[in-house]
Amino acid sequence: MALSKKEISILIEIVFSIAFAFIFLPYFYENQDNKLILMDDLIGKIIQISIFTVFYFSVAYSLLELVLRKNETKDERDDMINSKSYKLGYLLYEFSLFILIGYVCSKFQNKELLNLTGNQELYNGFNITDVEIVFLILMLLAFISIVKSLYQFYLYRTV
Amino acid sequence: MILKNNLKEVRQKNGFTQEELGTNVGVSRQTIISIERYRYKPSLELAMKIANELNMKIEKLFYFA
Numbered sequence A: 001m002a003l004s005k006k007e008i009s010i011l012i013e014i015v016f017s018i019a020f021a022f023i024f025l026p027y028f029y030e031n032q033d034n035k036l037i038l039m040d041d042l043i044g045k046i047i048q049i050s051i052f053t054v055f056y057f058s059v060a061y062s063l064l065e066l067v068l069r070k071n072e073t074k075d076e077r078d079d080m081i082n083s084k085s086y087k088l089g090y091l092l093y094e095f096s097l098f099i100l101i102g103y104v105c106s107k108f109q110n111k112e113l114l115n116l117t118g119n120q121e122l123y124n125g126f127n128i129t130d131v132e133i134v135f136l137i138l139m140l141l142a143f144i145s146i147v148k149s150l151y152q153f154y155l156y157r158t159v
Numbered sequence B: 001m002i003l004k005n006n007l008k009e010v011r012q013k014n015g016f017t018q019e020e021l022g023t024n025v026g027v028s029r030q031t032i033i034s035i036e037r038y039r040y041k042p043s044l045e046l047a048m049k050i051a052n053e054l055n056m057k058i059e060k061l062f063y064f065a
Helices: A005-030 A042-067 A076-117 A120-125 A130-158 B007-013 B018-025 B029-036 B044-053
Strands: B003-005 B062-064
Touching: A005 A042, A005 A130, A042 A130, A076 A130, A076 B029, B007 B029, B018 B029, B018 B044
Parallel strands: none
Antiparallel strands: B003 B062
16 A cells, blocks of 8 residues: 555654553653642643643654655645545534533532532542543543544545 | 546646646646546646646546546
8 A cells, every 4th residue: 555645644643643642641640649740730730731732742743744744735635635624623522522511510510419419429420520621621632633634544545 | 427537648648747747737646646536526727727738628628427
């Protein structure tokens, strides 16, 4: 199977996103109480993760641009494929955020139920910390990015 | 009705490679391959550029079958 430079760069993008979702984020999550994250508050953690994420993707995409995307022609077919894949990513992002907001709302509702009924079991089933919500959103973004890139790759192979 | 074309035959007759034709009309080799295989329908602008480059009328190059 002969792959063009664009297809190879998409596959590398997928590898970067998988590494981010399965290595980088779980590592941060497991070490959230250790010395890796110096600040204890949620805002501090979000800022640290954001800085690391921006740094990681800046280095990764700069390398890709330098090695593979230099002197590449971008034409209307690329625009069409990009618009289709970004549209899918945007729809998935909207849909999953909608589900997540519903889930978080149900969590708060169950907290109120705990106060009213004292049913600890019901509350434990939905218990999720604020840091976990942030990681869930980041994981979601990583997965959507992977799906978007896979669809982009599929379109490059078939269109 | 499917939009088809004679691009491959006409291009070869004019002695262009896919890479050369793509460069002359401002698209990649992959885009020319996709058009030749009827996978991608070019915009009117691109179709006219290709027809112009190959000195052919657009309706002779692209047709419905």
